[in-house]
Amino acid sequence: MSGPIGWLASGGGPLHGEVLVPGDKSVSHRAIMLAALADGVSRVEGFLEGEDTRATAAAFAGMGVRIDTPSPSQRIVHGVGMNGLSAPRKAIDCGNAGTGMRLLAGLLAGQRFDSVLVGDESLSRRPMRRIIEPLARMGAEIRAEAGDLPPLRIRGGRHLRGMLHTPAIASAQVKSAILLAGLQAEGVTEVREAHPTRDYTERMLQAFGWPIEFGPGWARLAGGHRLAATDIVVPADFSSAAFFLVAASIVPGSDLVLRSVGINPRRTGLLSVLRLMGADIVEAGRRGQGDDAVADLRVRHAVLRGIDVPEALVADMIDEFPILFVAAAAARGTTRIAGASELRVKESDRITAMAQGLQALGIGVAETPDGAVIEGGALAAGRIESAGDHRIAMSFAVAGQIAAGPVRIGDCANVATSFPGFAELARSCGMNVRDTDLA
Numbered sequence: 001m002s003g004p005i006g007w008l009a010s011g012g013g014p015l016h017g018e019v020l021v022p023g024d025k026s027v028s029h030r031a032i033m034l035a036a037l038a039d040g041v042s043r044v045e046g047f048l049e050g051e052d053t054r055a056t057a058a059a060f061a062g063m064g065v066r067i068d069t070p071s072p073s074q075r076i077v078h079g080v081g082m083n084g085l086s087a088p089r090k091a092i093d094c095g096n097a098g099t100g101m102r103l104l105a106g107l108l109a110g111q112r113f114d115s116v117l118v119g120d121e122s123l124s125r126r127p128m129r130r131i132i133e134p135l136a137r138m139g140a141e142i143r144a145e146a147g148d149l150p151p152l153r154i155r156g157g158r159h160l161r162g163m164l165h166t167p168a169i170a171s172a173q174v175k176s177a178i179l180l181a182g183l184q185a186e187g188v189t190e191v192r193e194a195h196p197t198r199d200y201t202e203r204m205l206q207a208f209g210w211p212i213e214f215g216p217g218w219a220r221l222a223g224g225h226r227l228a229a230t231d232i233v234v235p236a237d238f239s240s241a242a243f244f245l246v247a248a249s250i251v252p253g254s255d256l257v258l259r260s261v262g263i264n265p266r267r268t269g270l271l272s273v274l275r276l277m278g279a280d281i282v283e284a285g286r287r288g289q290g291d292d293a294v295a296d297l298r299v300r301h302a303v304l305r306g307i308d309v310p311e312a313l314v315a316d317m318i319d320e321f322p323i324l325f326v327a328a329a330a331a332r333g334t335t336r337i338a339g340a341s342e343l344r345v346k347e348s349d350r351i352t353a354m355a356q357g358l359q360a361l362g363i364g365v366a367e368t369p370d371g372a373v374i375e376g377g378a379l380a381a382g383r384i385e386s387a388g389d390h391r392i393a394m395s396f397a398v399a400g401q402i403a404a405g406p407v408r409i410g411d412c413a414n415v416a417t418s419f420p421g422f423a424e425l426a427r428s429c430g431m432n433v434r435d436t437d438l439a
């Protein structure tokens with residue numbers, strides 16, 4: 001890990017100007033994976049040069065895929081075809097990335113060779129049974145610690161069969177692992193979801209020429225086709241833009257434009273929720289393909305009010321809850337979050353991490369098993385731990401902008417997993433986030 005050990009966030013001025021946040025993490029992972037298995041050379045523009053996505057690129061380099069880096073946000077991937085990967089010589093390190101590990105498990109389950117997937121301390125605590133069980137029903141053989149935790153030991157040379165899967169939880173990672181295993185399975189693989197999740201795997205398979213049918217909450221493909229190299233332009237990550245959407249909403253006098261942000265509806269639940277709370281966010285210059293467009297988002301300060309967050313929007317904003325907690329703390333009145341128990345198995349237990357952090361800043365928060373009740377109020381100075389979670393660290397950097405005194409945030413190096421350069425970019429538009437060596 002690189003980057004500062006801690007941050008000091010306090011009383012920022014209004015946010016102004018234009019900001020371009022880094023490329024989308026979900027899209028960057030998938031672009032490398034499919035380009036590696038395609039026939040021919042693919043160019044990826046706007047790649048997220050974060051630790052998570054670099055780990056995925058390194059995984060394929062370790063399986064014999066040449067990946068050139070002409071600049072930090074570009075990758076040129078020399079695809080080896082569906083059966084062209086070579087056996088990795090050592091365990092594949094997915095770092096902090098649940099997406100990397102779960103999607104790779106699906107892809108590697110049908111390869112000829114054995115492989116082992118390992119992760120960092122946080123990833124080593126995250127549940128994998130959700131992919132192991134359905135993949136096993138397709139014929140895969142994957143062993144995990146206590147049947148659930150990394151490392152994952154994947155046996156090669158298995159014959160996979162397509163199947164219909166209806167996941168019990170809303171998870172794009174589970175859906176994607178099944179679909180990617182389905183590429184190498186005999187027959188049809190179909191996933192039907194109770195709550196639609198992000199559809200980047202489906203869209204990208206289509207872009208690489210794999211026959212696939214899909215719509216909100218369902219996807220169907222057959223094994224045995226090939227992927228044709230293509231060029232991918234990665235949009236700016238809505239989940240990274242989210243920190244600035246909330247910061248500009250809560251700091252008086254702010255007027256900020258976020259450029260070229262991906263606005264796939266399966267990602268932008270926070271936009272709807274912030275608008276319900278009274279936020280002033282205007283979309284302009286929508287461009288790109290259908291639902292998967294990008295747009296510029298102009299956000300101006302507004303007085304937010306607490307709401308009951310509609311449960312139907314939870315899956316569409318699953319990564320945005322840490323920063324929503326901050327918006328709720330800054331709002332007038334009470335905000336209730338429910339139906340979000342998945343937050344307990346992210347990079348940290350995000351319900352507990354946010355509740356404890358906000359309590360340390362004087363905000364009333366009551367945890368529930370699947371959410372929280374947050375009383376808006378005045379934020380005080382205080383000391384926070386990020387729980388080794390990038391989104392917790394960035395959320396409290398935003399909270400610090402309206403706190404009565406300095407907010408000290410420990411353990412911020414993990415921000416490099418998804419948003420290298422966050423603190424510099426935040427400073428460039430008026431936020432006050434300084435690196436400190438606080439341990």
Ligand code: S3P
Pocket residue numbers: 025026027098099170171172173174176198318319342
């Ligand atoms: C992701 C899916 C979500 C999300 C994660 C990225 C993806 O995870 O939280 O950051 O790229 O498919 P779950 O599938 O566990 O909900």
